[in-house]
Amino acid sequence: MHGLGNDFVVIDAINQTVQLTAEQIKALADRHYGIGFDQLLLVEPARMGADFRYVIYNADGSEVSQCGNGARCFALFVTQKGLTNKRSIRVETDAGELVLTVNEEQLVTVDMGVPKLDPANVPLIAKQQQLQYSVDVLDRTVAFSALSMGNPHAVLQVENVATAEVEAVGAALESHSLFPERANIGFSEITGPDSLALRVYERGAGETLACGSGACAAVVAAVRLGKVTTPTTVALTGGELTIDWQGEGAPVMMSGPATFVFDGMIDI
Numbered sequence: 001m002h003g004l005g006n007d008f009v010v011i012d013a014i015n016q017t018v019q020l021t022a023e024q025i026k027a028l029a030d031r032h033y034g035i036g037f038d039q040l041l042l043v044e045p046a047r048m049g050a051d052f053r054y055v056i057y058n059a060d061g062s063e064v065s066q067c068g069n070g071a072r073c074f075a076l077f078v079t080q081k082g083l084t085n086k087r088s089i090r091v092e093t094d095a096g097e098l099v100l101t102v103n104e105e106q107l108v109t110v111d112m113g114v115p116k117l118d119p120a121n122v123p124l125i126a127k128q129q130q131l132q133y134s135v136d137v138l139d140r141t142v143a144f145s146a147l148s149m150g151n152p153h154a155v156l157q158v159e160n161v162a163t164a165e166v167e168a169v170g171a172a173l174e175s176h177s178l179f180p181e182r183a184n185i186g187f188s189e190i191t192g193p194d195s196l197a198l199r200v201y202e203r204g205a206g207e208t209l210a211c212g213s214g215a216c217a218a219v220v221a222a223v224r225l226g227k228v229t230t231p232t233t234v235a236l237t238g239g240e241l242t243i244d245w246q247g248e249g250a251p252v253m254m255s256g257p258a259t260f261v262f263d264g265m266i267d268i
């Protein structure tokens with residue numbers, strides 16, 4: 001499946017027992033010798049009263065707590081595979097419970113929860129919460145916003161996403177010592193009063209064609225900086241998401257498509 005080109009292998013772990021090691025996930029994620037994906041999603045029975053639980057792994061085999069595009073694909077998967085007939089689905093993740101709504105056109109809206117701005121919750125090594133922080137990386141000092149959408153994000157404001165040094169600066173910041181759990185690094189260009197363009201260097205996956213939680217983080221950062229109003233259209237390399245955030249203490253709502261590509265069997 002994919003959400004705007006952010007691609008997934010989604011496995012039904014309700015009707016079969018599935019256990020994968022980090023090494024197996026890395027091997028499956030290999031685009032030449034495996035299947036290839038940015039993230040792998042395991043759809044499991046709920047443990048705490050929601051409709052389902054889902055577990056997310058990055059292409060490097062690391063388990064993570066949040067995935068916006070994955071959440072939309074998960075919703076379409078359980079709907080189209082007949083695992084539920086609900087249109088509003090509650091799912092447990094390590095980042096807490098998410099509520100996903102599938103509309104008539106198969107667009108999915110996800111309540112992504114309340115962003116965490118305290119540096120300790122990102123986590124980011126910083127003495128106090130600020131609108132922007134700064135870091136020396138490669139041969140320059142860059143300013144960034146930092147927040148958690150259930151996973152850690154840094155967002156840099158850039159003049160032009162097309163020429164932003166996503167690979168070099170992204171890789172250097174993703175594993176910078178300021179981020180004890182590493183971070184997803186967004187490069188955000190304000191393109192209008194309610195629009196921005198975004199590229200994201202994802203933790204554990206490198207630059208992807210779209211990052212849903214990154215889009216939420218970029219809108220939260222831009223709203224806090226007074227640069228956009230919401231709902232905001234976020235243009236990612238793979239397409240557009242609509243993000244709505246009514247301000248501190250409110251949850252971020254993300255709406256966008258999810259797409260099936262093919263079904264298959266994996267022999268492990």
Ligand SMILES: N[C@@H](CCC[C@H](N)C(=O)O)C(=O)O
Binds near residue numbers: 065151
């Ligand atoms: N592609 C995702 C985010 C996946 C997890 C991320 N790489 C992390 O390590 O936190 C999205 O759409 O949000």
